[in-house]
Amino acid sequence: MSDMRKSQSAGRAMEGPHTRATFGLILAVLAALAVALPLRAEEKIIRSHGISTFGDLKYPADFENFDYVNPDAPKGGEFSTWAFGTFDSLSPFILKGNAAAGATIFFDSLMSGSMDEPDSMYGLLAHTVEYPENREWAIFHLRPEASFSDGTKVTAQDVVFSFETLRDKGQPAYKVTFRDFIGAEALDDHRVKFSFKPEGALRELILTAAGLPVFSKAYYDTRDFTESTLEPSLGSGPYMLDKVEPGRTVSYKRRDDYWAKDLPVNVGQNNFDTIKIEYFGDYTSAFEAFKGGAYTYREEFLSKLWATSYDFPAIDKGWVKVETLPDGNPAGTQGFFFNLRREKFSDSRVREAIELAFNFEWSNQSLFYGLYTRTDSFWENSTIQAEGMPSPEELAILEPFRGQVPDDVFTEPAYVPAVSRDRAVGDRKNLRAAGQLLDEAGWAVGSDGLRRNASGEVLSIEFLNDSPSFERIILPFIDNLKRLGIDATSERVDSAQAQEREKKFDFDVVINRYSMSFTPGVELRQIFGSQSADLEGSANLMGLKNEAVDALIEKIIAAKTREELNHTVKALDRVLRAMHIWVPQWYKASHNIAYFDLFERPYTDNPPPSTLGETAIWWYNAEKAEKLNAAGALQ
Structure with a gap:
C-alpha cells in the first residue's frame, strides 16, 4: 500500500443538543403516545430536527443549507478517482466478498451528519426525533415523501428490517455496535422506536440508530442478504449504479428523481452526474493513468511520488492543479500492528524491542523526503492525545486500574517512540536496547545467530503486505530485526488475499490505519474491545483483550460532558501506548491533492x-x- 493507507475505521458502516419542547407540546406528545409509550410522569420529552452528543446544534430547525456548501452549485459532469486492489461485490455490509468503493452510496439514513460539527446529525429520512432526557429510547418520525429508487415508500417497517438484518446477518462487528440496543419497533408506517439498555451507551446510541442505512424489506423478500452480489440493493439514496466491471471499475449515476434533493441537508451537495472509481493493482500504474487523464482526481499518499513526480506536462500546461490543504481531523492511527493472538507477542518487552528496530528518522529522510512526522498517539494531531505526565483528572480515572495496566502509565510521561539517528538504518543504541529487552523476555541468541525461547522455538515474524511501494519501508526494518536475531520476512500477497487473511487474523504483523474521531464512542469497542477480538472480520486486528481497556472504553461512552470525555480518552491513549500493541508509523496533517x-x-x-x-x-x-x-487532456 501507500505511505498513508486507506482508512479501515471501525465505524465506517454508520455514519448530535436538542431543542426543548414547551410544556404544552410535551402534554400533546404524551397524550398522543399514551398507549404506545407508557412514561414516568417526571420524564421530559425532547423533540428536535437534529441531535448531537454534547452541547447545542449549530443549525436551527429552519436552516436552509449547511454553511460550507454552495447552495447554487450546478449539477452535471463526472468525478473520477482511483482505488487500490480489486472488488467482486456491491454488498458492503456482509463479510463475504470484497465490496466496491462507494457501495454505501445507494442508501439514505434516518439522519445525516454535518461536516463542520464533530458529532451532530440532522433529519434526512426522518424529519424529527424525540427522546427522553435520559435517552433510553428514541422515536424517529419518517418523512411521508421518503421513497426508494423504484418509487415505493420508505416505512418504519423497512427501518426495523434494516436494523434486525444488520444485527443478525451483517458483519459480525454489528453485534458489537448494537450491543446496547434492546430492539426496534414500528409504531405505525412513519414512526419507528428504538429502545436502549439503561446501562448502555445512552449518550450516542441515538446517533448510531440515526446513522443506520435503510434497506427495502420488500426487496429482500426474494433475495438473500448474506450472499455477495454485483446487483445493487434497492436504496433511497442520491445515486444508483451506472456501470460495473468487476475488479476494474464501478460508476454511480445521480438520480434526477431523488426524493430528498431539496432538503437542507442535501442543498449544494451530490452535484456530479457520475462518480467513477477506477481500480489498479499497483501505485505506479495508477499514477501513470492519472497523468494520462484516465481519471481526474487523486489524493497522493506516497511521499516519493509527491516529492519527485508531480512535474509532468499536464501540470506545466495548467491542465492539472496541485495543492496541499489542511486536514482538521485527528491524523489517524497508522502503524505495524501485532497479532496478539500469537503467543510470541504476548510479552510487551518483545513488542517494544521490535518497535525499537524501526528507524523512522532514517526512513523519513531517505525514503519520505522529510515530509512526515512520527506518530506517537492514537489520537495524533488532536486536543485529545495524551501528553507529558498524567493530569490529576487522568490519574483519578486510571487509579482503579493499577495492576491491570503498565506501571509506567502512572510514573512516566505518555510513551513516545525512541528517536533514532537518521544517518544509517541501524541505530546501534536502540538495537542494543532492543536486544536487552529480548534477553529479559527469554529470547536468547543461539549459536546460529537466531533467537530462541526456552522451548527452542525461533522468534520469527512475517509482515503481511499487499503493496509493492511498502517493501522499501519493510525491508530495512527486516534488516534491523535480523541483526537482533529475529527471523523476519515479508509476505507479498495481492489485495484480495490480504483482505481475506485480515478478516481471519491470519498474520503476524499487518499494516493498518484507523481513522479516529474527535468524539470517540462505541466504535472503540470494535477497534480495541475484548468482545470484538475474536469476531471474524472485526476491526480489532490486534486481538486486544484487556479488562482495563474495556472499562475505559465504557467510561468514554458514558461520559456526560466533553471535558470528562477528553480526560478519559487521554487516559486510554496512555494505556494503549504503554502496552506497545503497534509500531507507530507517521502522519502529515494535510491533504496532498x-x-x-x-x-x-x-x-x-x-x-x-x-x-x-x-x-x-x-x-x-x-x-x-x-x-x-x-x-486532448483527458482520455
Whole structure:
C-alpha cells in the first residue's frame, strides 16, 4: 500500500443538543403516545430536527443549507478517482466478498451528519426525533415523501428490517455496535422506536440508530442478504449504479428523481452526474493513468511520488492543479500492528524491542523526503492525545486500574517512540536496547545467530503486505530485526488475499490505519474491545483483550460532558501506548491533492474540518471541461 493507507475505521458502516419542547407540546406528545409509550410522569420529552452528543446544534430547525456548501452549485459532469486492489461485490455490509468503493452510496439514513460539527446529525429520512432526557429510547418520525429508487415508500417497517438484518446477518462487528440496543419497533408506517439498555451507551446510541442505512424489506423478500452480489440493493439514496466491471471499475449515476434533493441537508451537495472509481493493482500504474487523464482526481499518499513526480506536462500546461490543504481531523492511527493472538507477542518487552528496530528518522529522510512526522498517539494531531505526565483528572480515572495496566502509565510521561539517528538504518543504541529487552523476555541468541525461547522455538515474524511501494519501508526494518536475531520476512500477497487473511487474523504483523474521531464512542469497542477480538472480520486486528481497556472504553461512552470525555480518552491513549500493541508509523496533517482543472469548490484554503468533501460539495465546471477536452487532456 501507500505511505498513508486507506482508512479501515471501525465505524465506517454508520455514519448530535436538542431543542426543548414547551410544556404544552410535551402534554400533546404524551397524550398522543399514551398507549404506545407508557412514561414516568417526571420524564421530559425532547423533540428536535437534529441531535448531537454534547452541547447545542449549530443549525436551527429552519436552516436552509449547511454553511460550507454552495447552495447554487450546478449539477452535471463526472468525478473520477482511483482505488487500490480489486472488488467482486456491491454488498458492503456482509463479510463475504470484497465490496466496491462507494457501495454505501445507494442508501439514505434516518439522519445525516454535518461536516463542520464533530458529532451532530440532522433529519434526512426522518424529519424529527424525540427522546427522553435520559435517552433510553428514541422515536424517529419518517418523512411521508421518503421513497426508494423504484418509487415505493420508505416505512418504519423497512427501518426495523434494516436494523434486525444488520444485527443478525451483517458483519459480525454489528453485534458489537448494537450491543446496547434492546430492539426496534414500528409504531405505525412513519414512526419507528428504538429502545436502549439503561446501562448502555445512552449518550450516542441515538446517533448510531440515526446513522443506520435503510434497506427495502420488500426487496429482500426474494433475495438473500448474506450472499455477495454485483446487483445493487434497492436504496433511497442520491445515486444508483451506472456501470460495473468487476475488479476494474464501478460508476454511480445521480438520480434526477431523488426524493430528498431539496432538503437542507442535501442543498449544494451530490452535484456530479457520475462518480467513477477506477481500480489498479499497483501505485505506479495508477499514477501513470492519472497523468494520462484516465481519471481526474487523486489524493497522493506516497511521499516519493509527491516529492519527485508531480512535474509532468499536464501540470506545466495548467491542465492539472496541485495543492496541499489542511486536514482538521485527528491524523489517524497508522502503524505495524501485532497479532496478539500469537503467543510470541504476548510479552510487551518483545513488542517494544521490535518497535525499537524501526528507524523512522532514517526512513523519513531517505525514503519520505522529510515530509512526515512520527506518530506517537492514537489520537495524533488532536486536543485529545495524551501528553507529558498524567493530569490529576487522568490519574483519578486510571487509579482503579493499577495492576491491570503498565506501571509506567502512572510514573512516566505518555510513551513516545525512541528517536533514532537518521544517518544509517541501524541505530546501534536502540538495537542494543532492543536486544536487552529480548534477553529479559527469554529470547536468547543461539549459536546460529537466531533467537530462541526456552522451548527452542525461533522468534520469527512475517509482515503481511499487499503493496509493492511498502517493501522499501519493510525491508530495512527486516534488516534491523535480523541483526537482533529475529527471523523476519515479508509476505507479498495481492489485495484480495490480504483482505481475506485480515478478516481471519491470519498474520503476524499487518499494516493498518484507523481513522479516529474527535468524539470517540462505541466504535472503540470494535477497534480495541475484548468482545470484538475474536469476531471474524472485526476491526480489532490486534486481538486486544484487556479488562482495563474495556472499562475505559465504557467510561468514554458514558461520559456526560466533553471535558470528562477528553480526560478519559487521554487516559486510554496512555494505556494503549504503554502496552506497545503497534509500531507507530507517521502522519502529515494535510491533504496532498492533484486534479484536472475542471472542478470548483465552495472553499479556497480551508475545507470543512472533517473532510475535503470532494465527491459531495465540489462541482463540475462544464466550460473548463470543454477546454480540457479540446486540448486532448483527458482520455
